Amino acid sequence: MSIRILLLILFFTQPVAAQLERKLAVEDGDVDLIFHAPRHINLLTVEPMAKKDLHFAIMHTFGTLDGGIRNLYGLDNGANIQFSFEYGISEKFSLGVARSGLDKFYNLYGRYHLVAQRNDDRIPVSISLMGGAGVNTSDYSFLPAGNPEFKDRTSYAAQLMIARKFSDRLSLQISPSMAYFVNPLEVYQIQGDQQLFLAVGISSKYKITGKSSLTFQYIPNLNSDLRNNIGLGIDIEAGGHVFQMYFVTSPALNEQYLLAGGNGVPGEEFRIGFNVNRIFATGKR
């Protein structure tokens, strides 16, 4: 009896029309798209760039909403505009240059990605560092003291970014941040008068459809009584572009000015903001 069973087994294990076994080429890589783009409202994210990728972002914040329809909700007040180009030197490190209209400010910055969150959760968070050095190039020759020296126009920023994609929908980033102004003159378009500003940036993304997310940012100050920055908006990913539309309390777009106050009351003093992100490939791979 058992021999018959054995024969049956042998018969059925003869090769039959066998398909290939479906197996993944790479098991469990890094988590993709914690955020839609390297920028999220006004803060940088842990979203890395590949080597030789060029990220172009154009960001705007307009006037406050409280002018109403007569001022087209702040659009008539003109915009603070920042252009930035960030280039992937390697998979881990990218270098960028940005110019914002407010105080004609040039900023040189870099992002370094220490670790990336993994699908198997062996590394539960992505951690990146950001550092920046900037200079205000406005003309102050009208001042009795004349134009400030170059050194007095400079400011620096540093951020530690810790982010996690909790689910396909929800991502969160905490960014302990600092900004240091060598000489925060009153004439500069910053509200605070101290040199060092400390704050924690909180960014979140909640996906509502396959290609769009609700976004939120909150930047409580740690060492000043200035009003905190709040922003909320929507990210839309559209074939290579990421459009980001939001309401935010501050016109500032660079990492230094963002921490130095100037926030309006959330609600009537919100400003409309609009970013376009685009990534280009340069060189041949």
Add this chain to the structure above:
Amino acid sequence: MKRVFQLIIICFITTLAEDAFAQVYKTEKGKAEFLSKAPLNEFVGTSSNLNGLIDVDKNLVDFFIDLNTLKTGISLRDKHMRENYLETKKYPFSEFTGKFKTLPKFDQKNHDEVFVVGVFKIHGVEKQVEIPASVQKTSSNELAFESKFVIKLSDYKIAIPKVVFYELAEEQEVTISGVLKK
């Protein structure tokens, strides 16, 4: 009892023999490429991780690819493609299983222009297809193949939002090629 043993031995031998003489060709390094030709943007995605099998005796043609291996040259675009369009977390593979409509001659001098019929699957949607292919036996244990076909994204429930219409083509031209080895 003796006859039973003889039977077992025959079974074993035929199993071995089928392995030795079977006309099974395989590869794990085939090339796959898609071309998206939209009015405002044209781009190519490639992978060299196409897995394929052609079993001549059983007339079985079986291919699959891990869609995570497709690269378009811009990492953010790859990520958007995986997460929003192909949804590779849910549907990591694109597959084809079928057979030759008429078995090729496998003449070493000329390549055979043939059709394969079977089921193509991507984004979790299966569709009966007939695809032109070219195969040639390049040596006693190698089989070269190439095939070009068009995938209509809407056939496989891959939606293109209206704002992306000018950047992403509804019809993707796919080319696969490679050398299968015995």
